[in-house]
Amino acid sequence: MYNEKLARFFKAKGLKQKEVGLIMGFSEAMVGRYLNRTAKMSPEFLMSLSRNFPEVDLNDLFASENEDPNAIHEPKEKYQTTVLTDIGEIEVRLKMIKEKLSKKKD
Numbered sequence: 001m002y003n004e005k006l007a008r009f010f011k012a013k014g015l016k017q018k019e020v021g022l023i024m025g026f027s028e029a030m031v032g033r034y035l036n037r038t039a040k041m042s043p044e045f046l047m048s049l050s051r052n053f054p055e056v057d058l059n060d061l062f063a064s065e066n067e068d069p070n071a072i073h074e075p076k077e078k079y080q081t082t083v084l085t086d087i088g089e090i091e092v093r094l095k096m097i098k099e100k101l102s103k104k105k106d
Contacts, residue, residue: 001037002041002061002062003034003035003036003037005060005061006034006035006049006056006061007035009053009056010035017031017032017035018031023052024045024048024049024052025048026045026048030045046058047087047088050085051085051088
C-alpha cells in the first residue's frame with residue numbers, strides 16, 4: 001500500500017516523521033496519520049511530497065502491488081512534477097494578491 005511504500009522510502013533516507021514534517025511543512029502527528037492511514041493524504045501533502053522529494057514517483061506510489069505480472073501494460077508516461085510546482089507557485093501568487101487587496105481595503 002502507498003503508506004507502506006512511503007514509510008519505507010523515508011526510512012531508507014534515514015528520516016523520522018518529525019524530520020519529514022519539518023521538510024514538508026506538516027506536523028509530526030499529521031505525517032504519522034498519513035503513514036498509518038488514519039487520515040487520507042491531502043493534495044497539499046502530495047504537492048509538498050512531489051516538491052521536496054521529486055524522486056518519488058506518485059504513479060508508482062499508488063500502483064497496486066497485487067497487479068498480475070503477466071498483464072499487458074502500456075508504458076507509463078513519466079509523471080511531470082512541473083505541474084505540481086506550477087500549482088504551488090500559482091497558490092503563492094494568489095495569496096500575495098489577496099493580501100495586497102485586503103491592504104487596499106483598509
